[in-house]
Amino acid sequence: MYVGFTIIWAILNTFALQVIAFIDMISIWWQVVGGLVIVIMLPFVALSTQPASYVFGHFETAPASTRIRSAPYAVILSFLVSQYSLYGYDAAAHLTEETKGADKNGPIAILSSIGIISIFGWAYILALTFSIQNFDYLFDTNNETAGAFVPGQILYDAFHGRYHNSTGAIILLFVIWGSFFFGGLSITTSAARVVYALSRDQGVPFSSVWRRIHPKHKVPANAVWLCAAICILLGLPILKVNVVFTAITSVCTIGWVGGYAIPIFARMIMAEERFNPGPFYLGRARRPICLVAFLWICYTCSVFLLPTSYPIKFDTFNYAPIALGVCLTLIMLWWILDARKWFKGPVRNIIEKCSMNA
Structure with a gap:
């Protein structure tokens, strides 16, 4: 699946920029509407919700799965979640050269992505946290997700607890998986532009190959496939070592x-x-x-x-x-x-x- 999605992202990124722009518009609506559905529906479906004192004042290190018992150390690591989440503005920055009125529209896109991600990301985390049914069960290796996918387990517990089936959880997971797909597509676009920019400045080996522009679609197709190949090679060891x-x-x-x-x-x-x-x-x-x-x-x-x-x-x-x-x-x-x-x-x-x- 990892290799297959990477190839799909590379194929889509070899088409004209208008195709990527159209897909990006679908991505925006998918994540905004889908995010609202998850944020609004999940707490209503859950049989019980955690009090605000638990969500904002309770602290868990999950030592059974991480073996980390130091609360300050866990706090230090927890701040990294935002660093992953705020990646979206980087794609906006890398596409400014292909944007009309980049001196104004580029910063607007960067600030907009940060604002949207911050609001929806925070709401998403709050919805998940309020909907926790049994914290100890989330990391249990005998649960439905083998203790490895906490958000999926929270969705399952909420829907299975009320309706005694997991159909609703799977539907919401499709929303999340769709966001992953659109995110991977955007990151591939961004990475290819970085390789192209460095190749144009002769900053990487074989720059003459990677800075070539597709004669019809006007995109750095060689750079796209280079990024896809490196992505696949780096990902293969994950099969053996997590x-x-x-x-x-x-x-x-x-x-x-x-x-x-x-x-x-x-x-x-x-x-x-x-x-x-x-x-x-x-x-x-x-x-x-x-x-x-x-x-x-x-x-x-x-x-x-x-x-x-x-x-x-x-x-x-x-x-x-x-x-x-x-x-x-x-x-x-x-x-x-x-x-x-x-x-x-x-x-x-x-x-x-x-x-x-x-």
């Missing part, structure tokens, strides 16, 4: 947010007279916001390297530090041995075209 998934998501998130830390830090320390503000400008709030953003990135990147379960063994160790170290080592070696001799930074092709036209 912690590989944790390592992959950790390294990808560190690379993603870490890439934003560099321009944020540069903006924070650069002289104001060297900066030309655009239509969206933070004004006097720029430095405090940049400082908070930079510190948050440093925090999340550090926490993603920590163990997520104990005791630390081969099948529970967080391999993200090793994977990150290997990636950084290979990149630094490539820079020292080859790339520093010819890489001059981003290619300013818009200025070059304007000069040619003049």
Whole structure:
């Protein structure tokens, strides 16, 4: 299924951008309407709901499944959920080059995605938490989801408890699975644009291949299939070792947010007279916001390297530090041995075209 969905996402991303835009519109309505259905229906279906004191004041570490008994350590790890969830704005940022009026519409898309994700994500988590029937049963390996899929178990408990069948839970799971599908499609689009942008600047090996644009559909088809191939290769080890998934998501998130830390830090320390503000400008709030953003990135990147379960063994160790170290080592070696001799930074092709036209 993993390989099949990856191939489907790659095929869809080789069509014209209008196709992706149409699918993205379906995705928005699917997730907004489907999210509202889950948020509104689930607490009403559940035979009983947890009190607000439990939802907002109770604390669980689930030591039986994670072996983590330190409440402060669990709190530190819990903040990472938002880092996964807020990935949507990144796709909006990567597609700004293909957006009309990108200087205005790009920031609007980024802020809109953050606002929508924050509201619906919080409502979704509250609906699930209020609808918990028996917390101890959620992580029981003998339950209907083998203790491995808590949201699915909450849905099952709610519908099976009231109607004595799981049809409603399966329907709501289809809503969630559809969101996963649309999310994977969007991430494939975003990843291909990153590869294309780096290839255009000759920042990756064999750049001439990955920066080619499909003559008919005008999309970086080679970059799309490169991302799909890497995605499949990275995912195959998950079949044998579950912690590989944790390592992959950790390294990808560190690379993603870490890439934003560099321009944020540069903006924070650069002289104001060297900066030309655009239509969206933070004004006097720029430095405090940049400082908070930079510190948050440093925090999340550090926490993603920590163990997520104990005791630390081969099948529970967080391999993200090793994977990150290997990636950084290979990149630094490539820079020292080859790339520093010819890489001059981003290619300013818009200025070059304007000069040619003049």
